[in-house]
Amino acid sequence: MTTIAEDSPHARLIRKLETITVLNRDDRDAIAALPLRAKSFEENQDLVRQGDRPSECCLLVEGFVCRYKVLGEGQRQIMSFHLPGDIPDLQSLHLKVMDHGLGALTPVTVAFIPHEAMEEITRSRPTIAAAFWRDTLIDAAVFREWLAGVGRRSAHQRIAHLICELCTRLKALGLIDNPSFQLMVTQAEVADALGLSSVHVNRVLQDLRRDGLIAIQGRVLKILDWEGLKEAGDFDSEYLHLRHDPS
Amino acid sequence: MTTIAEDSPHARLIRKLETITVLNRDDRDAIAALPLRAKSFEENQDLVRQGDRPSECCLLVEGFVCRYKVLGEGQRQIMSFHLPGDIPDLQSLHLKVMDHGLGALTPVTVAFIPHEAMEEITRSRPTIAAAFWRDTLIDAAVFREWLAGVGRRSAHQRIAHLICELCTRLKALGLIDNPSFQLMVTQAEVADALGLSSVHVNRVLQDLRRDGLIAIQGRVLKILDWEGLKEAGDFDSEYLHLRHDPS
DNA sequence: CGTGTTATTGACCAACATCAAACTTAGTGG
DNA sequence: CCACTAAGTTTGATGTTGGTCAATAACACG
Numbered sequence: 417m418t419t420i421a422e423d424s425p426h427a428r429l430i431r432k433l434e435t436i437t438v439l440n441r442d443d444r445d446a447i448a449a450l451p452l453r454a455k456s457f458e459e460n461q462d463l464v465r466q467g468d469r470p471s472e473c474c475l476l477v478e479g480f481v482c483r484y485k486v487l488g489e490g491q492r493q494i495m496s497f498h499l500p501g502d503i504p505d506l507q508s509l510h511l512k513v514m515d516h517g518l519g520a521l522t523p524v525t526v527a528f529i530p531h532e533a534m535e536e537i538t539r540s541r542p543t544i545a546a547a548f549w550r551d552t553l554i555d556a557a558v559f560r561e562w563l564a565g566v567g568r569r570s571a572h573q574r575i576a577h578l579i580c581e582l583c584t585r586l587k588a589l590g591l592i593d594n595p596s597f598q599l600m601v602t603q604a605e606v607a608d609a610l611g612l613s614s615v616h617v618n619r620v621l622q623d624l625r626r627d628g629l630i631a632i633q634g635r636v637l638k639i640l641d642w643e644g645l646k647e648a649g650d651f652d653s654e655y656l657h658l659r660h661d662p663s
Numbered sequence: 664m665t666t667i668a669e670d671s672p673h674a675r676l677i678r679k680l681e682t683i684t685v686l687n688r689d690d691r692d693a694i695a696a697l698p699l700r701a702k703s704f705e706e707n708q709d710l711v712r713q714g715d716r717p718s719e720c721c722l723l724v725e726g727f728v729c730r731y732k733v734l735g736e737g738q739r740q741i742m743s744f745h746l747p748g749d750i751p752d753l754q755s756l757h758l759k760v761m762d763h764g765l766g767a768l769t770p771v772t773v774a775f776i777p778h779e780a781m782e783e784i785t786r787s788r789p790t791i792a793a794a795f796w797r798d799t800l801i802d803a804a805v806f807r808e809w810l811a812g813v814g815r816r817s818a819h820q821r822i823a824h825l826i827c828e829l830c831t832r833l834k835a836l837g838l839i840d841n842p843s844f845q846l847m848v849t850q851a852e853v854a855d856a857l858g859l860s861s862v863h864v865n866r867v868l869q870d871l872r873r874d875g876l877i878a879i880q881g882r883v884l885k886i887l888d889w890e891g892l893k894e895a896g897d898f899d900s901e902y903l904h905l906r907h908d909p910s
Numbered sequence: 911c912g913t914g915t916t917a918t919t920g921a922c923c924a925a926c927a928t929c930a931a932a933c934t935t936a937g938t939g940g
Numbered sequence: 941c942c943a944c945t946a947a948g949t950t951t952g953a954t955g956t957t958g959g960t961c962a963a964t965a966a967c968a969c970g
Binding site: 483487489492511515542545552655657 | 732736742758799800803804808811815855
């Protein structure tokens with residue numbers, strides 16, 4: 417069995433996959449043997465651009481990234497946020513042309529994994545192939561939930577929902593334990609994720625503070641009333657299909 | 664080689680998969696050997712309900728279905744429309760609990776395929792496994808496009824975009840050849856898909872008619888100006904990841 | 911024909927957008 | 941350590957898209 421550091425790229429990926437599936441020792445060893453090419457990006461850089469035809473997948477090791485599209489009139493829609501351990505362009509294994517970009521929300525380090533290595537591991541280890549497929553299916557489930565939110569929920573609900581989602585996912589990865597976390601996104605980015613204007617996001621956040629649901633001190637968001645926030649956001653973590661609900 | 668009728672369930676599935684991938688004769692034979700259990704549903708019936716734990720996948724043979732969620736306050740969000748040949752709950756192979764329902768938009772016939780048979784075919788035929796994975800990835804790409812639309816596009820753009828999408832997918836399947844098709848959805852359903860009210864959908868459809876982009880005669884929608892409609896909807900079929908763009 | 915569903919219209923309204931300016935905060939360099 | 945700067949946040953005033961409600965018209969089907 418290979419020994420790997422707690423916060424190594426391989427360990428990140430294993431930890432992420434173990435939030436959604438069960439791996440045995442051989443699976444973990446196979447992942448630990450995956451060849452990686454590390455790279456850093458600055459805030460606001462693109463890891464991958466719309467239209468690219470990547471030959472590698474990028475495993476997020478440190479920092480946060482988002483998927484986004486830029487539409488005809490220059491408006492941006494963010495379609496998901498990704499945390500360490502995620503492979504946000506896993507779909508590029510089977511969809512050759514990127515239909516969206518991946519942007520760094522913070523300074524970021526990623527590990528690129530050649531497509532051939534990914535294909536090889538899915539061939540040799542069916543459990544891992546299933547885990548990867550499942551991961552992309554969960555991505556899709558999150559898109560559906562966001563779609564429902566943007567389509568049918570109020571601005572207050574959407575924002576509360578997003579905070580609940582991020583907190584739940586961070587907890588599942590063991591990146592936070594108490595219900596407060598470093599906000600990695602600006603209000604403008606929240607707006608682009610939720611189909612709102614940044615002005616309105618600002619006002620709603622103030623409402624949520626006034627209602628005693630959250631507090632914001634500097635860059636840190638603290639959830640004061642988890643149950644209240646869940647209720648305000650109509651949040652139910654089922655769509656994340658986690659192995660254990662961390663709340 | 665097995666011979667199968669043009670409009671048999673197996674043929675539908677093969678035709679659908681061939682819009683997004685390449686199959687060889689062995690692949691087609693393997694699909695043609697899949698065990699099926701046919702069933703009919705009436706309009707508005709649920710094929711699968713949110714919370715279900717299906718043990719079969721349902722292959723749509725005839726008619727149209729949608730995925731949808733019902734949110735806290737009883738509002739409905741439709742997340743996709745599905746055409747013959749689609750397996751709209753393919754994700755249930757790896758996500759055991761349905762996080763949304765599947766509803767019949769018209770009278771429908773489906774063919775249920777046991778999960779074991781699906782697992783067996785993915786084990787024995789990697790090409791088909793890849794095709795299935797790719798299909799779910801394209802579903803996800805469509806969710807992303809819809810998310811971008813609902814988040815950032817105007818009502819006019821969203822409606823024009825949806826019409827373009829449906830027409831493109833119907834053409835890809837060879838279900839229509841000219842740019843007019845039987846509208847399988849009510850205006851209320853379009854509204855629930857696009858995050859609008861049915862009143863507003865009605866008004867926008869009238870605008871599109873006034874602008875000479877479409878015509879509606881009874882249940883049939885005819886596209887009068889494909890280029891104009893594409894432009895009005897900011898439509899680019901790339902996100903559908905079709906093998907051949909049928910437009 | 912009647913009956914239920916769908917489409918259409920009008921009047922009115924609310925949520926959220928836009929614009930523009932001021933204020934904070936966190937870095938940066940002297 | 942402090943001024944300077946750029947990014948992000950906050951505020952106010954005003955505008956617009958699209959929602960709601962309610963009534964009527966058009967179909968479709970038995």
